Amino acid sequence: MAEPVRVLVTGAAGQIAYSLLYSIAKGDVFGKDQPIVLVLLDIAPMMPVLEGVVMELQDCALPLLREVIPTDKGEVAFKDLDAAILVGSMPRRDGMERKDLLKANVAIFKSQGEALEKYAKKTVKVLVVGNPANTNCLIAAKSAPSIPKENFSCLTRLDHNRACSQVAMRCGISAEFVKNVIIWGNHSSTQYPDVHHCKVNVQGKDVVCFDAVKDEAWLKGDFISTVQQRGAAVIKARKLSSAMSAAKAICDHMRDIWTGTQEGNFISMGVYSTGNSYGVPEDLIYSFPVTIKDKTWKIVDGLAINDFSRAKMDATAAELVEERDTAVSFLGV
Ligand SMILES: NC(=O)c1ccc[n+]([C@@H]2O[C@H](COP(=O)([O-])OP(=O)(O)OC[C@H]3O[C@@H](n4cnc5c(N)ncnc54)[C@H](O)[C@@H]3O)[C@@H](O)[C@H]2O)c1
Numbered sequence: 202m203a204e205p206v207r208v209l210v211t212g213a214a215g216q217i218a219y220s221l222l223y224s225i226a227k228g229d230v231f232g233k234d235q236p237i238v239l240v241l242l243d244i245a246p247m248m249p250v251l252e253g254v255v256m257e258l259q260d261c262a263l264p265l266l267r268e269v270i271p272t273d274k275g276e277v278a279f280k281d282l283d284a285a286i287l288v289g290s291m292p293r294r295d296g297m298e299r300k301d302l303l304k305a306n307v308a309i310f311k312s313q314g315e316a317l318e319k320y321a322k323k324t325v326k327v328l329v330v331g332n333p334a335n336t337n338c339l340i341a342a343k344s345a346p347s348i349p350k351e352n353f354s355c356l357t358r359l360d361h362n363r364a365c366s367q368v369a370m371r372c373g374i375s376a377e378f379v380k381n382v383i384i385w386g387n388h389s390s391t392q393y394p395d396v397h398h399c400k401v402n403v404q405g406k407d408v409v410c411f412d413a414v415k416d417e418a419w420l421k422g423d424f425i426s427t428v429q430q431r432g433a434a435v436i437k438a439r440k441l442s443s444a445m446s447a448a449k450a451i452c453d454h455m456r457d458i459w460t461g462t463q464e465g466n467f468i469s470m471g472v473y474s475t476g477n478s479y480g481v482p483e484d485l486i487y488s489f490p491v492t493i494k495d496k497t498w499k500i501v502d503g504l505a506i507n508d509f510s511r512a513k514m515d516a517t518a519a520e521l522v523e524e525r526d527t528a529v530s531f532l533g534v
């Protein structure tokens with residue numbers, strides 16, 4: 202059997218982690234033959250809760266789980282990592298603005314970037330989940346200059362899955378028959394869920410999404426706003442931020458990094474924008490359509506962009522530029 206991979210989950214005593222850890226530990230992400238050492242970081246006051254999570258992981262009696270290391274110390278958490286899933290941070294509650302999170306959370310990602318720089322393997326794959334995810338990811342990457350920027354990505358797979366599911370429900374089919382939706386930009390309400398390149402498999406044949414759905418007004422209107430507002434709608438209903446669906450999306454994202462995307466399929470993730478061919482400003486973490494091979498992502502180039510899409514891609518880029526500039530001036534990075 203292979204050597205264990207060392208995987209860090211931060212915010213390990215929180216609600217996303219509670220859904221996530223079991224899936225990772227049973228092999229859904231790194232493979233059914235891949236042993237795992239799970240490192241669990243949370244803040245000192247949460248250590249008693251984290252002990253309970255560790256007990257439950259032990260009680261699952263999972264064959265791939267070689268060791269569980271709970272800690273509140275950066276030098277323990279970030280050492281020799283193969284993968285880091287950075288969840289730990291404050292979620293938005295009902296009534297809070299997303300911008301309220303920026304100041305509260307971005308400092309966490311500066312210090313965790315510095316810890317990655319100091320202790321992790323240079324090959325570590327870092328997935329940032331904590332909001333504002335794109336800007337936190339950019340700050341973490343900037344704070345770890347010796348780790349390639351390409352090793353950092355942020356989660357927009359939840360938005361991608363939401364978009365697939367909305368189209369599937371509209372067509373009365375399963376979400377597995379919807380492929381190549383795109384989430385452009387920020388994991389926020391300015392994100393642009395784009396179905397111009399999406400295909401829906403209807404009775405064994407790939408059909409363009411607009412022909413399968415047969416309702417252009419919905420695809421250019423309520424579909425977009427539903428996906429953009431879905432996180433807020435879950436918070437309003439649950440009084441808590443999405444967790445089960447976020448954990449599922451984290452697994453999809455990291456599994457695709459580890460094992461690659463299927464031929465002919467692309468997925469959405471927030472990646473470093475420098476050098477992109479879509480005219481998105483440089484030095485952002487912006488969600489693009491990507492394919493992944495050998496643990497390396499590549500932005501899907503050459504997709505036609507019409508004026509409708511261009512305006513929405515630019516609006517979400519403008520929000521990211523503003524978030525980055527606020528974070529940089531706040532942190533002085
Ligand atoms: N990108 C996405 O698609 C997406 C989706 C859902 C939630 N989120 C974000 O994920 C984050 C976590 O959500 P949750 O529902 O699990 O929140 P939660 O409050 O249930 O858990 C967060 C955990 O992080 C811990 N934490 C806080 N500061 C920390 C630090 N410096 N180091 C380590 N741990 C720390 C807390 O103690 C807590 O246990 C939030 O920012 C939320 O907005 C992102």
Ligand SMILES: O=C(O)CC[C@H](O)C(=O)O
Nearest residue numbers: 293332431432433442443
């Ligand atoms: O705070 C929000 O609006 C979104 C929370 C979370 O990122 C989600 O998408 O469910």
